Amino acid sequence: DTEVTQTPKHLVMGMTNKKSLKCEQHMGHRAMYWYKQKAKKPPELMFVYSYEKLSINESVPSRFSPECPNSSLLNLHLHALQPEDSALYLCASSQVRLAGGLGANVLTFGAGSRLTVL
C-alpha cells in the first residue's frame, strides 16, 4: 500500500464553523506533514510530525491545530478560518531518515482536501 488517503476531498465551511481534515497512511512512515497550496503556487509547509511529535510549526495561525493520534493518522482541526485560508490542503508522509539522508526528502502526498471558507 503506497497511498496517503485524505478526507474529505472537498469542504465548504463558514468562518464560525469547526471542522477537521484527516489523513491516513499505512506505509510505516514516521514523518507526516501538512502543506497548504494556493492556485499556481508550490506547496507551503505548515506542520511536521516526527515519531508522532510536532517537530516543525511554520508559524501557522492558531486557528489551524494539528494532531497526530498515532503513527498512521494525522488530523488538522480548523476553527474560525478566514476566506483567505481557502486552499488545497495536502498531507504527506516520509521515512524519517534513510542511508545517505534522503529519506526525509522523499515525500508521498495525498490527493488533498480542497477547502473553501465562506
Added chain:
Amino acid sequence: QKEVEQDPGPLSVPEGAIVSLNCTYSNSAFQYFMWYRQYSRKGPELLMYTYSSGNKEDGRFTAQVDKSSKYISLFIRDSQPSDSATYLCAIKPGNNRKLIWGLGTSLAVNP
C-alpha cells in the same frame, strides 16, 4: 534573489516532442534535487531525485544536475498527452532545513 527559480510557463508542445524543464538555485551548498509532477486536482508525486552532478535516467525521463552552474533540468522524451501536468523542482538544502520549491512549470502536450 529567490533560492530557487523556475519559469512557470505555460509550456505547450506537440506529442512526441522532447521537453526540457529547468530550475536554477542560488546556494552551492544545496545537496538534494527532486522533480515532482502534479496533475490538476491531485497532490504532487515524486518523479526523480538525485544528489550528485550528472544525469539520472528513468524511462522517458532524465534528470540532470549541474552543480557548477547551479542548474537542474528534467527532460521528457517522446512526450505524451498524459504528461500534461505541472512540474515542480524541489531542493533539500541539507539536514534540518525544509524543502525549497520552485514555482512549477505548467506543461501541455497536445495530441
